[in-house]
Amino acid sequence: MNNKIWMALIMVLAFARPMLAQNAVTLLNVSYDPTRELYQDYNEAFAKYWKAKTGQAVTIQQSHGGSSKQARAVIDGLEADVVTLALAYDIDAIAAQAKLLPTNWQSRLPNNSSPYTSTIIFLVRKGNPKGIKDWDDLIRPGVAVITPNPKTSGGARWNYLGAWGYALKKSGGDESKARDFITKLYKNVPVLDSGARGATTTFVERGMGDVLIAWENEVLLGAKDLGQDKFDIVVPSVSILCEPTVSVVDKVVDKKGTRKVAQAYLEYLYSPEGQEIAAKRYYRPRSEAVAKKYAKQFPNIKLFTLQEIVGDWQKTNKIHFADGGLFDQLYQPGR
């Protein structure tokens, strides 16, 4: 028994030691699910850049999870120096509920604080047995669609808004037609997973559904990992421009004294090097030069913005995703 206590004490000491590291600085980047590979590469590049520029060693810790869940953790006290989440609304929530950053955070960095973008495309079974070519094919009876729950998943909101925007554009702005489209689409969804990774696993591992609606970066990256012989990528005629956003968490960096390095960390995302790393991990870069260089890997889709079809995230959330909003009204599980 005594041994056990000693063991515990030794382990405590062994564990506490690295935390006492002296002149190095540590950042915590709280991010959403599919960015793991991106930030793995990026953190390495930034550490090199920062060391060369200032001589300071920087270690970046990562936390990944569903975007809204991660925002909730930061609100509850997870000490993130920077947040890099799937949609602006989640960072808005941190500003509104925990007041850890000012509400105008989005205007502090270029491109509405969104250094890279993505869009929503489809993944189907090999050979595309159901002949899915565009959004319209998703509402045909007998097509099972896999998409996560927009109440809990950031990616799922973009999926929903992509469908909404398509129907709105196609009908020339007729909202009742768009409602009808959403109703039919979600009738074809057998299960709503809580996050984007969960939905991908449902489609890929459990073999459910005919088509997966997902992040372009996730699909392009996943195609390599999951085996190209089992799936085909389908690119719809139009889709939504997804703008994942990033911000420094002011109260945390001011307390820890990491504002300078945290800010540089996000700004470096906009540099040619940062943009290239994003493009390599299948995020669409903002920089035109880098975009041109990697144009081949991104399918050519006409993209519309959230602003064009609804408005800002506050408004979008109120109309579509709040309790009793359009999604609640239109979603009828089962059939």
Add this chain to the structure above:
Amino acid sequence: MARTITLRTTSRSAATSVAQGATLESPWVRWTLTSIAIVFLGLFLFMPLAVVFVSAFGKGIAAYFASFREPDALAAIRLTLLAAGIAVPMNLVFGVAAAWAIAKFEFIGKSLLITLIDLPFSVSPVVSGLVYVLIFGLQGLLGPWLRAHDIKIIFAVPGIVLATIFVTFPFVARELIPLIQAQGNDEEEAALTLGASGWQTFFRVTLPNVKWGLVYGVIICNARAMGEFGAVSVVSGHIRGLTNTMPLHIEILYNEYQFVPAFAVASLLALLALLTLVVKSVVEWKSQQDLKEPEEDWSVEPA
């Protein structure tokens, strides 16, 4: 003395006849029941366990061991050991104290204490985790004060240790209470009349009498501490290499399509489960041996 022995013999022969009665069931009933049990165990216990190991070695032994060289995997293993290393000894001390108090003494609020000890069993682990978020979270009761004083509880190692202690709370106490109650007070009273002090009685009489139950309680407490997912997941914050325990790390790896490392780490937990089973059987066998010994002594005595 003699009477006790005759009583014991009759009860033993009664037990034998019952046992024979059970075997009088027609053979097909016995075979069906046995094979149902075996098929069920095979399907729901053995197969998943086998799948864990098959998947872990799916890409060869080198890939399997490479999974443990990952710094994040090592950190997860270290954190799990740390959490269990703190939670188990604390629950050991608490469990012995509580079981001793409950089994040996009468006091006001005793039934309340018993109910409270059982609480972590009846509460969902997710709720256990959320409770800590509500108390120590930034929006919670103590959150602002903790942040002002730069003390990190949740989304840090202390939160994980706390959550682990909470969910493993009842194991040692629950194991010991019936055991100490069954022992009665006779031996302790004898020790006291012979002049032993309170502590001496406790360490020389009470504790040795329940040692196997104690070992068993510690084993299952440890197994649960290392395997806990729900409560720890809520308070972890999932910072890689810092606040991920083994079960959390397994989930992350699985979600990242890294199946071999995921199952390799899972196989460690499965090994722990198997080891627990082995130690548990040994402990049960040992304690039965201990129970048998005095009986044999007695049977010689009256002759």
